[in-house]
Amino acid sequence: MRRLGYFAVSIVLTLALILGVRTFANMVFNAKPPARAAIEVPPMRGAQKEEKKAEAPKKEAAAAGEQKTAEAQPAAAASGPDPKHGKKVFAKCKACHFADKEKHKVGPHLVGVVGRPVASAEGFKYSDAMKAKAAELGAWTEENLMKYLENPKGVVPGTKMSFAGLKKEQDRRDVIAYLKSLAGK
Ligand code: HEC
Structure with a gap:
């Protein structure tokens, strides 16, 4: 029975993960932290991190772009007529x-x-x-x-x-x- 219970919980959790219902997942996780569920939850966090990572290069690129333009001006001034x-x-x-x-x-x-x-x-x-x-x-x-x-x-x-x-x-x-x-x- 206990096995079946863990199995059910993990299925629910998996569904929750797939649907991305974070609050639901958190509720289940907080209420009863079974070992397997604990293992299954992190991938979602990882996925979130990856989303952030995917955003990060864009931000970096944008920042680099800004830097380039910011650098371009002093550089132009430095090599420009003084x-x-x-x-x-x-x-x-x-x-x-x-x-x-x-x-x-x-x-x-x-x-x-x-x-x-x-x-x-x-x-x-x-x-x-x-x-x-x-x-x-x-x-x-x-x-x-x-x-x-x-x-x-x-x-x-x-x-x-x-x-x-x-x-x-x-x-x-x-x-x-x-x-x-x-x-x-
Ligand atoms: C040793 C003296 C001397 C030095 C140093 C000198 N010049 Fe001259 N410069 C002249 C003379 C003399 C003329 C007239 C040239 C001619 O009639 O062939 C002239 C002409 C010129 C002309 C042409 C002016 C016109 O009305 O057509 C310019 C421009 C000029 N010089 C700029 C400079 C600059 C800038 C410097 C410094 C980087 C400099 N010169 C250094 C003596 C000098």
């Missing part, structure tokens, strides 16, 4: 250029140079090489500046700008950003 650093880079140009006043030194002033037509600073005696390149280059677009500042003599052979160039792309970007930021003031 005018503050550009100001430091400009120390290399200072001996020959003013960037904050329209006064020439060894080189022409660089006020508003980003977008300015090549060899157009009034009163500065440009080299013939620079004047000859002016038509071809047009204006000091950021693209032209990126190339020129990397290798002045390569872009304008015969330029009288005695400067080896900024080899680091980031330095060029930053110094251009700095020159632009001055123009905005």
Whole structure:
């Protein structure tokens, strides 16, 4: 008889498990915790956990996605133009250029140079090489500046700008950003 009783309980429990009637299962479980039932109940909890697990990767993926976008911005900012650093880079140009006043030194002033037509600073005696390149280059677009500042003599052979160039792309970007930021003031 007892065996039959356990059997009946386990069948009821199994049904309850299949139907997912948790309260019913809990009631039976709490009222009389037979050994077999105790063994059978955990799979349901396991199944619940698995459901949660199935949800977890989604959440993780969503979190990772958020992280990616969150990371993407500072990363873009880190590799993007940094005018503050550009100001430091400009120390290399200072001996020959003013960037904050329209006064020439060894080189022409660089006020508003980003977008300015090549060899157009009034009163500065440009080299013939620079004047000859002016038509071809047009204006000091950021693209032209990126190339020129990397290798002045390569872009304008015969330029009288005695400067080896900024080899680091980031330095060029930053110094251009700095020159632009001055123009905005
Ligand atoms: C040793 C002096 C010297 C240094 C250092 C120097 N330049 Fe020049 N720069 C010149 C001279 C001289 C010219 C005029 C070139 C010519 O006429 O061939 C010039 C021209 C330029 C021009 C073209 C301007 C125009 O009106 O067409 C730009 C832009 C420029 N320099 C930017 C820079 C930047 C940015 C730096 C620092 C990374 C720098 N230069 C460093 C001397 C210098």
